[in-house]
Amino acid sequence: MKKIGIGYENYKRIIDDGCYYIDKTMLIRDIVEKGGMVTLFTRPRRFGKTLALSMLRTFFEKEYDFDGNLVDKSRYFAGKKIMEADEKILSMMGRYPVIKLSLKSAKQPDFRTAFKMLRNEIIGEYRRHSYLWQADILGEQEKNELAALARAAEDSEIREQDRFTEEVGRYATALKTLSDCLQKFHHENVIILLDEYDVPLENAYYAGFYQEMIGFICSLFESALKTNDALEFAVVTGCLRISKESIFTGVNHLEINSVYDNGFEEAFGFTHEEIERMLCDYDMEDRIEEAKEWYDGYLFGNTEIYNPWSIIKYVAEIGVNGKQFPRPYWANTSSNQIIKDMVWHADEDMREELDLLINGGTIEKQIHEDITYDDIHASEDNLWNFLFFTGYMKKVSERREGETIYLTMCIPNAEIRSIYKNQIRGWFDEVVKGxxxxxxxxxxxxxxxxxxxxxxxxxxxxxxxxxxxxxxxxxxxxxxxxxxxxxxxxxxxxxxxxxxxxxxxxxxxxxxxxxxxxxxxxxxxxxxxxxxxxxxxxxxxxxxxxxxxxxxxxxxxxxxxxxxxxxxxxxxxx
Structure with a gap:
């Protein structure tokens, strides 16, 4: 049996370590053929978004080994579906400079600390491309600017607010600066991959500095994704579709694909056929119905999808380590703050709806695809929409009434139901204590x-x-x-x-x-x-x-x- 790569988010390491991998490489072709100049994918957390970006980087990025030889990327895709794609797609392998940035480190208590963490991520990407500093094709001014942006200012240098504001402004355009230099050196446009773009915004909303953070993210995205002539294409991932007007201002070529949309349905998460094959590979054929009850239930577009993180943990614990019972693995990957807030502040109507849902019923709500974190608690409908787009609810059916779309929703599976129940237990214990x-x-x-x-x-x-x-x-x-x-x-x-x-x-x-x-x-x-x-x-x-x-x-x-x-x-x- 192949090793189960729990927590692996690096595609190369999965291949190098011989881990079990459910082939999602056709996302490469689909991005080229169906994606926009900028494609935003929103899926629930732990649904393989980071691994997907790592796979895209592995395929597209032009890399050299320590001896200066071009790395042959085909070994990472031998036997994978993408090798059956046409010559146009395969000719793009190992061809482009790539900028890959994760924004999840911005989960910090205040804006200064969050910004410094994002700045460090950008600096890390600059240093990964440090060969540019010696490139003859770049002018001295460009080299000096790259070197300056690759050095973090000391806290003492930006203690005063004016200096700190200046520092924020410098890094708001840093991705575009790096793109321009990479394009000039490689004679190819740049692919930009941005992971967990909404983590800084969600954290800032709960920590109380939302407006400061959204200002920086807007500037960063506008320069990198809108006014960037060196851009080949970009892929952005997150959990929630943030209103285009609030963060993607002016990015007219933006394509958004959420759990509600068709297209790319099988790119994130596992299909029923993939689960059956995996369970059979680990001699767990008798557990298929149990896996379905606990971890199935998502509907991406019109395709039934399983939670990949939970399935991987389930197979590892039961199929490999011999444990007996399924558990809510996804529940332990986050604080589930939104569920806690909902349960603890629910009015009588919302409690009745929770009653109905937890006991297997459905509710109908108007769909709002463009919301901001500022809007989540503005109305009950917005809260239910947030739960739907982040994986705590699933679509059963939909109907249109004039210009308005209504979704009938339910709790996806036993795992998510247990999250609601645990939060309700905690809330009720506090009620009793008080x-x-x-x-x-x-x-x-x-x-x-x-x-x-x-x-x-x-x-x-x-x-x-x-x-x-x-x-x-x-x-x-x-x-x-x-x-x-x-x-x-x-x-x-x-x-x-x-x-x-x-x-x-x-x-x-x-x-x-x-x-x-x-x-x-x-x-x-x-x-x-x-x-x-x-x-x-x-x-x-x-x-x-x-x-x-x-x-x-x-x-x-x-x-x-x-x-x-x-x-x-x-x-x-x-």
Whole structure:
């Protein structure tokens, strides 16, 4: 079996290390034949965008070895689909100077630090092309400018705001300067590859310096992509399609391809056929349906697509390392801040929509392809659009009403559903922690079953009914409410009698009775009384009360509590 290259984002290394690779090389041909002068691809994170740019660079870039010999790129593509392309495409292999820049390092707490990280990325690309400084074809002024831009100014040099502003301006046009010099040296136009273009903007939005960052990015892109006569073509990748008017001002030859669009559907992510082949290659044929349930569900254009990062992790853990169960691998690649914000600030209508989605339903929303980070929280529709374009929702169907397009959307798969659930659990835990429970504790001590039920049901009414049939959730939820009952210690699943009661409150003074709660759930309201009877019967059959009394306590009171959605009923054992 071939090695699974977890976390590999360098195409050359995948080939050199003999890693398993699902062939996406026809993107090279499609970029040339179907792409624009500037092509923007937006896909969810961890869908192979960085690897795709690395593959494009490997194919197109003119490179020399240490002895000054031209590197033969064909060895990196032997046996790949692109080698079946026509002569026009193959003649472009190893022909062009390439500038490749990742913007993800700009995830910083303030604009100065973020800018310096982007500046360092640009400087790194300058130094990669340091042979230009000795090129006879370039004039002394050009060489001096290249050398100056390849040196980072010391912090002491740009401490004053005027000097810092000047430094920002210098690097706003740095890609164009490098392009001009590369074109002059190689006698070929330049290919520019920009990865994770929206990371600086998303980070700046949440960190509070959005306007400063968008000003720099706009200037950088305008000079590199609009007014650049040395440009052959450019490919830009990110997660969200930012409004053309806000960042791609004046780039009239821009082609945008998002998860909503046709064309390039199979370039990012894995198709069902590719997944079947991969699972068979790792003797996991019996896991195809499981993989589909957990990691399928995306619709790019009209093509069904799997999450590639999660599939690679899944095959590595289960097919190679022998683990048993799938997990939400994608959930651990980001803070999922947008989901957290949504859950924690949801109004009643949005909570109802989340209820519907998490329980397998759909919602319909107007599609807005051009939004900015500033707009995300401006309307509920914008938030749902953000979730759709970044992979947290998928298209089920669409309809047009006049000039407006509406999408019917749902949660893509079990992995994404678990992300929503985990955020909701965290939010609800905080709600419980911040709640005054004295009224509930009073009802428990007084044996007021109606008061207990009313309090708990009122609290559940504020929640999102994600855990309708999960007894473990209701058990943990009710247990957390009982901590702090005056004069009692709370224990869960401690052995008593012939079993383990769900919850027991043990008195600190023996004159007070111990209190037992047995928790049950039902999916239908008309079966909740049946749930109470089941709780009573379990208390009797397992002799929980006898076990507590054998521990030396003088009395014991037992209750059944049954949950259904956002309601509960409580009864005392007859």
């Amino acid at each position: 709640t005054d429970r004295s009224e509930l504790h009073k009802a428990v001590l007084e044996g007021d079953t109606e008061g207990i039920a009313d309090y708990v049901s009122d609290l559940l009414e504020k929640s999102i009914s994600t855990f309708d049939s999960e007894e473990s959730f209701y058990h943990g939820f009710f247990l957390s409410l009982l901590y702090g009952v005056k004069g009692y210690s709370v224990r869960s699943n401690r052995e008593e009698g012939n079993g383990r009661p769900d919850i027991v409150l043990y008195p600190n003074r023996p004159k007070n009775p111990a209190i037992i709660f047995e928790v049950k759930t039902r999916k239908k309201f008309n079966r909740m009384e049946e749930g109470l009877e089941e709780a009573y019967q379990q208390i009797r059959d397992q002799k929980y009360e006898e076990g507590v009394l054998d521990d030396g306590y003088l009395g014991v009171v037992s209750y059944g509590i049954c949950f259904c959605k956002k309601s509960c009923i409580v009864g005392r054992l007859p």
